[in-house]
Amino acid sequence: MTAVTLKDVAERAGVSIKTVSNVVRNAPRVSEATRKRVLKAVHELGYRPNPSARRLRTGHSGLIGLAVPDLATPYFAELAQHVRAEAAQLGLTVLIEETSGDATEELRLATGVGASLLDGVILSPLGVSPDELAAVASEFPLVLLGERSYERDQVGADHVLIDNVAAAREATAHLAGLGRTRIAAIGVDRQASATSRQRLEGFQLALHEAGVTYDPRLAPSIKEFDRRNGLLAMRALAALPVGVRPDAVFCFSDLLAVGAQRALFEAGSHIPDDVAVASIDGSDEALYSTPSLTSVVPDKAAIASLAVKCLAARIRSEVPLPFEVHTAPHWLRARESTNGGRQQLFR
Amino acid sequence: MTAVTLKDVAERAGVSIKTVSNVVRNAPRVSEATRKRVLKAVHELGYRPNPSARRLRTGHSGLIGLAVPDLATPYFAELAQHVRAEAAQLGLTVLIEETSGDATEELRLATGVGASLLDGVILSPLGVSPDELAAVASEFPLVLLGERSYERDQVGADHVLIDNVAAAREATAHLAGLGRTRIAAIGVDRQASATSRQRLEGFQLALHEAGVTYDPRLAPSIKEFDRRNGLLAMRALAALPVGVRPDAVFCFSDLLAVGAQRALFEAGSHIPDDVAVASIDGSDEALYSTPSLTSVVPDKAAIASLAVKCLAARIRSEVPLPFEVHTAPHWLRARESTNGGRQQLFR
């Protein structure tokens, strides 16, 4: 309540307000003697700059936003941690927001809270169209994660992503490599998000390469990328007649896979003997699941690093920078849900 | 960048800046005609109030902070969602911060970012002492979740919590009710956090009531409430000689239990026949785990609701309010990890 201001510090140190401001901002042209005196007063009074005033005056607050659809999704929670760590290194504070995948909320964040409180936003869009976001990105620092549904020459914002097609292809190829021929896909979503379509593409590509024909019955539509949808989808797949029923399933996210594993457990099916399971996300939850889940692990640290650095550069820059697309690496981690057995996680 | 200000709207509507301000704030004493004209201009220009300026002038920003130790912990992620939902109903925006359980970071959040950017903070402390927080709470709206290590008459801040002793007691009693006599506890932490001590107390209480003597060898110390610590602790417990080895384990968090389940899976033990497992948190991860995990479910919606309402009241109030302690309900959900069997999660 009783906030300490520059004025209080100035009085105590016996200098002008502006000199104190110069000291706290590490501006040049301050004698060593005054600097010491001022810092002493700052410390004694416990002065902390007021971000609102600073932002109002300079247009910069040192705050960036991270907006993800759902924090309870391990992938996003883990990503958030990496983003925080990366931002801290650049002296930036991250404020995390949750959009629930709602288009209005996503736009509000970018234009509303974002534009006048935050210096920039890293957004993982789900509901909002690229066009709308491009309009925002042209006048506010915005880096998009993942979703990129348009062509390379039409980029309207910075992007950081993994090669979704390749990732899905590797996971599916791994399943096919086990000799499985009836491979299902869980994660085709109703709204046909970019991520979902790209992963389906990689899935189909791998099937084709393995000489397996794509059976639409084995690629049911889901509503959300959560455990429940994975469970229900797998339950439906397991109820298919023998001959159609899958012997492997590629899930478009770890949560879907966890749900699928649960459905198989309930049905008394053995993983991977009856059905092998693979997914994408590489979350800790997948690692500890029983059996541990084969998953494509995106380099979250790299994604976070690229996104934060890209955003910071755009914030710093006076002139409009060309939009960039960064691709982060990923690895397939084959575990018990495809290899079988029981491994000790640590040593 | 080209932010629309009150001035722009005023010019367009042909009124003074202050009148526009009155309209957007829903202040009285504005004729219906002007109000309409102004709102039209607001809409046409896409005006959005500048939170920094507003905060600077009024001291209120409509923003509250939620600071939790670790977002990748399902319990906190789910709690965050409830807090967001509750705050939205009161017209408040929630900014989520992660403290990593670091005392300095926790204090920084409450006094630093908090005091000059946010109207108030809901904090789930882990590393910082109640005394330090009480000092902050006396001059800045602060609601604490969970931790309350001092006596009822010494409360120095608002608190929202569940009855940890009772919750631990119920879970342990449930295990004892299965006829288990060698019941272990995983979650006694090195720093002896309040939560950990209260749950240990409830655990011992239930043992006593069941006529089982407490064996310190079955209550190993851990460093963090994560999956890895649960795995390592359970692995060590399972390696104890026959006769000492536990036939049940109560974990102080779902993540610990997930780790413990993994250890039992690796060791080839059957849950619950060989070892029954129960925990506290009631996260979705526990529900979907195989076998599904018996857990004490705190009413997260109630916790969030109480915390947000309490904080909002303190923010609104001009005069210092007496500190309150709210207790939210909890329920034991017995599932496969103690009851055995295979149940279908939905219908």
Place this chain on the structure above:
DNA sequence: TCGATTGGTTCCAACGTTGTAACCGCGAAA
């Protein structure tokens, strides 16, 4: 008719900060 009241609007100052320009010594160059 006049003063008082009321509804509606405007003017002014201030929140805490920083950019710009101005100021003031002092030593060096002319």
Place this chain on the structure above:
DNA sequence: TTTCGCGGTTACAACGTTGGAACCAATCGA
């Protein structure tokens, strides 16, 4: 001696907003 440059400091204005007081009709009661 004067002038210039420069390190170090200060005064002032402004960012967008809102609280308070002032202002200006118009209506009302006496």
